[in-house]
Amino acid sequence: CVLCGRTDDCPEKYGEKRTYVAYNLTFHYYCLLMSSGIWQRGEEDEGVDGFLITDIKKEVNRAAKLKCNICKKKGASIGCVAPKCKRSYHFPCGIQKECIFQFMEDFRSYCWEHKPVQKFPDKESRGTSQCTICLDLVEQLPAYNVLKSPCCKNAWFHRECLQYQALSAGIFFFRCSVCNNKDKFQKEMLRMGIHIPEKDASWELEENAYQDLLQCYQHCDIKRCLCKKGRDYNEPDSKWEIKRCQCCGSRGTHLACSSMKSWEQNWECTECRSILAKSGNYSKQKKRSLATSEKTDGTSCLLEEPSPKCPRQSPGSQCSFLRSPKIMCQNNLSPCSHLELPASNRVTMSLPPRMSNRNCSSRKKHLRNQRREVSNILKELKLQVNTKTTRLNINAENIWNSALKGFRQRNFSPTNTIEIKFTNCKNRSKTDTSTASKHHFFQLLMLHLQNSSLFEGSSAKNLSLDFQAVKENLYFEAGKMIAVSLVHGGPSPCFFSKTLFNCLVYGPENVTPALEDVADVDVARTIKMIKYANSLSSLQSAIHDCYDFLAAAGCLRPITSLCDKNMLVNDILIHHVIRRIISPLESFTQGLKTLGVLEKMQMHPDAFSSILCHRPERLSAETICDLFTIHSSSDVNKVEGADFWMGYLQDVESGESVVTLEDILLFVTGSFSIPPIGFDPEPTIKFLHIRYPVGNRLFNCLELPITETYEQFKNTMEFTIRNTLRVERE
Numbered sequence: 264c265v266l267c268g269r270t271d272d273c274p275e276k277y278g279e280k281r282t283y284v285a286y287n288l289t290f291h292y293y294c295l296l297m298s299s300g301i302w303q304r305g306e307e308d309e310g311v312d313g314f315l316i317t318d319i320k321k322e323v324n325r326a327a328k329l330k331c332n333i334c335k336k337k338g339a340s341i342g343c344v345a346p347k348c349k350r351s352y353h354f355p356c357g358i359q360k361e362c363i364f365q366f367m368e369d370f371r372s373y374c375w376e377h378k379p380v381q382k383f384p385d386k387e388s389r390g391t392s393q394c395t396i397c398l399d400l401v402e403q404l405p406a407y408n409v410l411k412s413p414c415c416k417n418a419w420f421h422r423e424c425l426q427y428q429a430l431s432a433g434i435f436f437f438r439c440s441v442c443n444n445k446d447k448f449q450k451e452m453l454r455m456g457i458h459i460p461e462k463d464a465s466w467e468l469e470e471n472a473y474q475d476l477l478q479c480y481q482h483c484d485i486k487r488c489l490c491k492k493g494r495d496y497n498e499p500d501s502k503w504e505i506k507r508c509q510c511c512g513s514r515g516t517h518l519a520c521s522s523m524k525s526w527e528q529n530w531e532c533t534e535c536r537s538i539l540a541k542s543g544n545y546s547k548q549k550k551r552s553l554a555t556s557e558k559t560d561g562t563s564c565l566l567e568e569p570s571p572k573c574p575r576q577s578p579g580s581q582c583s584f585l586r587s588p589k590i591m592c593q594n595n596l597s598p599c600s601h602l603e604l605p606a607s608n609r610v611t612m613s614l615p616p617r618m619s620n621r622n623c624s625s626r627k628k629h630l631r632n633q634r635r636e637v638s639n640i641l642k643e644l645k646l647q648v649n650t651k652t653t654r655l656n657i658n659a660e661n662i663w664n665s666a667l668k669g670f671r672q673r674n675f676s677p678t679n680t681i682e683i684k685f686t687n688c689k690n691r692s693k694t695d696t697s698t699a700s701k702h703h704f705f706q707l708l709m710l711h712l713q714n715s716s717l718f719e720g721s722s723a724k725n726l727s728l729d730f731q732a733v734k735e736n737l738y739f740e741a742g743k744m745i746a747v748s749l750v751h752g753g754p755s756p757c758f759f760s761k762t763l764f765n766c767l768v769y770g771p772e773n774v775t776p777a778l779e780d781v782a783d784v785d786v787a788r789t790i791k792m793i794k795y796a797n798s799l800s801s802l803q804s805a806i807h808d809c810y811d812f813l814a815a816a817g818c819l820r821p822i823t824s825l826c827d828k829n830m831l832v833n834d835i836l837i838h839h840v841i842r843r844i845i846s847p848l849e850s851f852t853q854g855l856k857t858l859g860v861l862e863k864m865q866m867h868p869d870a871f872s873s874i875l876c877h878r879p880e881r882l883s884a885e886t887i888c889d890l891f892t893i894h895s896s897s898d899v900n901k902v903e904g905a906d907f908w909m910g911y912l913q914d915v916e917s918g919e920s921v922v923t924l925e926d927i928l929l930f931v932t933g934s935f936s937i938p939p940i941g942f943d944p945e946p947t948i949k950f951l952h953i954r955y956p957v958g959n960r961l962f963n964c965l966e967l968p969i970t971e972t973y974e975q976f977k978n979t980m981e982f983t984i985r986n987t988l989r990v991e992r993e
Contacts, residue, residue: 265323266294266340267353275430277355286316293458294354297364297372298340300325332374333360344369345377361407363456379454381411391733391846392417395440396424398853399736400846413451414444425452429459436464480513481505484532485520510535534643631880633873634939640863640870641940644750647858653679655704656686662707663715667740670747677747677857698752699933699960705753706934708744713758717741717847719782723760723876726844726851727782738847742854750858755874755939762840764876767852767861768868775833776840786812786839794832799825806831874939882924882936884912890928890937891965893948904950904969907976914977922984930958930984931965955983 264270264280265288272280278292295301295314301322303313310316326340332350339351343362352374357364363378365371373379383405394401401409401419410425412418418441429437429452437452437459438445449459483494483505490496490503497505502519506526514532516523521530531539653676655669665686669675683700712718717738719727732738745756765774778794781787789809796802802825806813813819818834820827841848855861864871880886893905914920915927925935932942946963956979957966970976 264290264294266290266298266326266338267355268336268338269353269355271355275427276358281311283311283316286320288316288319290319291354293364294340295319295322296366297354297370298322298326299342299372300340331356333357341372343374343377344371345373348374348377350374364458365453365456366458367453378456381405381451381455383411392419393849393853394419394421394424396420396428398739398850400733400850410452410455410457412439412441412448414439414447415441418442422455422457425457429457431465433462433464434459436467480507480515482515483517483520484514485516487520488517489520490517506530508532508535510539534639537639633870634879636867636870637874637939638941640867641749644858644860644863645752645940647678648680648750649678651676651679652682654682654684656684657704658686659703659707662704662711666704666708666744667737670740670744677743677750681747681751698963701751702753702932702934702938705748705751706936709748709754709756712741712744712756715741718758720760720780721782722758723779724758725760725763725780725782725840726847728844728847733846733850736850738850739854742851743857744854746855746857746860749860749874749939752938752940752943754934754936757875757878759875761872761876764868764872766841766848767855768865768871771841771845771848774841776836778836780840781836783839786835790832790835793828793835796825796828802828879936882928884909884916884924886937887912887924887927890942891946891948893950904967904976907970907973908948908967910973911977911980920977921981926984926988930956930987931960932958932963933960955979958984958987 264277267277269277269291271277271291274280277294278296280289280291282289295311301314301318304318305313305315307313311319322340326338328337329339329342329351330337331339331352333352333356336353339353339356341352341354341357341364342348343350352360352362354364357372357374360375361378362375363373365373391400391402393399395418399421401421403409403411403419408422410420410422412420418439428440432438434449437449439448453459481495481497483490488494492503496503496517503517504526505515506518506521506523506528508514508531509529510531511534514534516530516532518524518526523530653674655675656665657669658665681701683704685700685704713724716727716729717732718724726738729737747753749755760780762774762776762780778787778790781790789805789812792805792808793802796805799822803822806822810819813835816835816838818831818838820831820834822828822831852861855864864875888909893908911920912924915922915924928937929935931946934942942963944963946965948965948967950967950969953966953968956968958964959966968976968979970979
């Protein structure tokens with residue numbers, strides 16, 4: 264550059280580097296723009312954006328006589344505009360010395376002594392907060408590299424982050440990222456030296472940037488699609504035309520798949536239907552039973568969900584203690600086929616329902632319903648996940664560091680499909696699938712988080728205050744990992760305290776903690792001394808003993824009566840449980856926003872409380888029975904082995920087997936618990952003429968042998984499952 268003498272080519276810092284061979288000129292655009300002795304005397308298309316070539320050469324000659332007050336070299340073309348200040352410097356040297364360059368009006372420059380600064384009220388709190396652009400921590404101090412929003416009280420930014428955003432957004436879209444204020448925000452940022460180019464946003468200039476918005480949703484989301492040409496097939500003006508949900512437009516169905524006779528009929532997806540039902544704006548239509556449903560090309564039109572009034576058929580099974588498994592029947596079904604079964608060869612049936620367990624608590628039923636609701640919500644969030652794969656190399660013995668490295672790698676995106684490779688297990692790839700590895704990875708990760716220094720407490724945990732973790736932004740990463748685990752089919756943490764959950768959902772300012780939330784033994788003892796003081800003198804004595812603690816916590820208050828202790832206890836709890844960890848809480852909250860998980864938590868607090876604050880209920884024979892769908896190649900009324908399967912589940916549950924229900928689930932799916940989102944694909948069972956059972960974890964398919972006696976069935980099951988899991992553990 265003929266003005267600053269540097270060869271650097273950094274458009275973000277110094278502007279575009281331009282070369283004019285005909286005039287033997289090379290310069291940074293900002294060096295030219297901020298030079299004190301040159302003006303745009305030409306039209307926009309003359310010279311260099313209005314700077315005439317003759318004027319540029321004169322400015323170069325003028326600057327060659329001036330010495331930079333910073334690097335002491337010649338060529339200092341920029342001078343401070345403050346009265347009586349004679350400092351001159353190069354543009355890069357000025358940036359290094361934290362000078363301010365105002366890219367507006369007369370393009371003024373201020374040296375490090377006379378530069379404008381932001382004013383902060385004396386009463387304003389100091390501390391750390393997150394830059395609302397990069398989400399890293401930023402100190403709330405008046406500094407060159409830290410800028411405060413003029414329109415928001417608690418919005419702080421790194422100068423570098425603001426400059427990058429301004430260059431990308433341009434003058435039409437650059438605004439406060441918190442409140443969207445434009446005029447006041449831009450005026451202050453220009454004053455403080457942020458360059459806002461007069462151009463359109465970078466995303467607006469990208470060719471075909473919004474092409475996807477012009478495409479209509481064309482996919483049949485009915486559980487059992489009848490179209491033989493696939494769910495994406497759409498033929499207008501026919502029964503295979505796709506009708507979109509009239510409420511959200513993001514779900515669809517073939518007309519035939521939902522028994523609709525014409526396009527004019529309204530249709531709502533199950534998610535919108537449930538919302539409308541809760542608001543009282545939707546009345547359920549009476550659905551026809553399977554026997555009377557409309558025929559289309561000789562096939563039965565299966566409805567999206569069975570009618571609640573339709574009685575179940577009973578073939579007279581011997582096992583009546585369980586609700587029977589779902590049974591599918593198809594002729595010539597290939598083993599473990601993952602393809603959707605043709606509707607014409609598929610019929611659903613069920614064996615007799617089990618006797619109602621009158622001792623089952625209403626609380627467990629309520630939790631079960633809430634978890635079912637969470638499953639549907641997480642499946643909706645999983646629609647964001649695309650087929651692009653990101654591989655994480657994980658060391659199971661150092662799960663946290665390897666997971667942290669994977670989540671922070673440049674090509675990691677929460678919307679990519681995650682593939683796990685355990686680097687310290689040579690044989691895992693031979694016996695395990697990527698799905699099972701992913702289950703195992705998230706299980707280890709949630710277990711590590713539960714026992715890490717980021718949380719404190721016994722069973723119900725709150726966030727702790729770990730300054731090193733705050734500095735390394737680990738609370739954000741922990742929240743992000745939990746969100747990714749929930750959406751990608753991993754387990755939920757299950758250890759949140761009610762106080763922590765309420766802080767995330769309702770905001771810390773609306774939460775009152777309890778004594779049980781205090782994990783520190785000394786603090787808990789102090790609170791108890793104050794809480795259980797039975798006289799004013801004993802209360803004052805307790806306060807005197809812990810005076811230093813109360814002063815440091817800012818909880819000192821005048822005590823005139825015994826009832827004042829309640830307010831004092833409340834102040835201590837709020838300080839210790841909430842205010843003390845406000846910075847970790849903010850970071851953790853930002854992490855949970857990944858994939859929209861926190862937003863759904865705030866919309867459905869009761870449902871998410873069931874998986875974040877409660878451990879999953881112990882597996883039962885009924886749960887396993889409902890989880891699997893049976894596929895059989897024989898007549899549906901004479902399913903071979905179904906009775907043996909259900910009887911075996913009863914024996915396992917009652918302890919009359921060497922394996923557990925968790926072992927069975929692990930054998931088939933690679934997971935010893937049912938993830939909140941459920942399994943994908945849904946677990947299935949096939950009865951085949953084979954010697955031993957096979958657990959196909961790729962398709963979550965359990966292939967069972969057809970045996971003559973129950974004893975043979977039980978022996979082969981126990982032998983295979985026990986030895987397979989033993990080999991895997993070894």
